[in-house]
Amino acid sequence: MNSTTRNKMIAGAADLMSRRGVNATSMRDVVRHTATPRGSIGHHFPDGKPQLIAEAxxxxGKQVSIPLEKSLNELGAIAGLKAFVVSWRRRLVTTEFEAGCPVLAVAVDHYVGEPSDKAEALDAAAQDHLLDLANGVFADWQKIMHAALRREGLPAPRAKRLATLVVxxxxxxxxxxxxxxxxxxLDQVQQELELILSDTLSQTSE
Structure with a gap:
């Protein structure tokens, strides 16, 4: 049971969360989905489901932030946004619209532990921690977009608001x-976001 198994379980958990939500993703489901040894759960995630979900x-977050930052750095704000949307469109289409965003799943799903997790206080603590993590991921995506807009001359307050709008x-x-x-x-929203960014950036350059 090596780090490859651990990484496989984390990626598998993220995939299941994107399709089913957090509470419908059990540790047993992750093992089946990833074809990993059942004993790997306790070995790699001694704190159980909350630890696995947090890692997922x-x-x-990184699966989005890394290519997003790369696209924005290389292509600029508008073309980078287009590449970002294309990646989401591809995921939706290839999964026949079954998979969404696992981070959003954490934000909208109230965490309930495994049947073996008896303490409600533990569930509440896990919920708070997962929401903090999701908020941090969303904030990271916004910071990446904010930085791209700042590079193109937008004032910080407007860049921050537009970054929030995009995400x-x-x-x-x-x-x-x-x-x-x-x-x-998605196609409609992409068109409107591109118009907003284009108009805003053209005013900045005048």
Whole structure:
């Protein structure tokens, strides 16, 4: 049971969370989904499901933040946003709109532990910790977009508001796409975000 097994379980948990939510993702489901040894749960995650979910949130955050930052650095704010949307569109389409964002799942799902976790106080502590992690991931994505907009000359307060708008819009639209089983909402939101950014940046350059 090596680090590869551990990483596989973390990625598998993030994938299941994106499809089912947090509470419908059990440790047993993760083992089945990843075809890993059942004994690996206690070995790699001695604190149980809260530890695995927390690791999955951080993993999911990096899966977005790393390519997002790379795209924005290389392509600029508008083209980088387009690449960001394309990656979400691809994930939605390839999973037939089954998979959304595991970080959002943590934000909207009230954590309930495994049946073996009897203490409600532990569930409450886990809920607070997971919300803090999700908030940190969203904040990281906003900081990355904020930095890109600042590089193109936007004042810090406006860049911050627009960064929040972009992240909130994409996250919310992913949910709309799953419900509609269509990428149309994402395409529409992308067009509007690009118009907003284009108009704002053109005013800045004048």
């Amino acid at each position: 949130v951080m993993f999911a 909130a819009s994409i996250e919310g639209t992913v949910a709309l796409c799953r419900a509609a089983r269509s990428a149309l909402p």
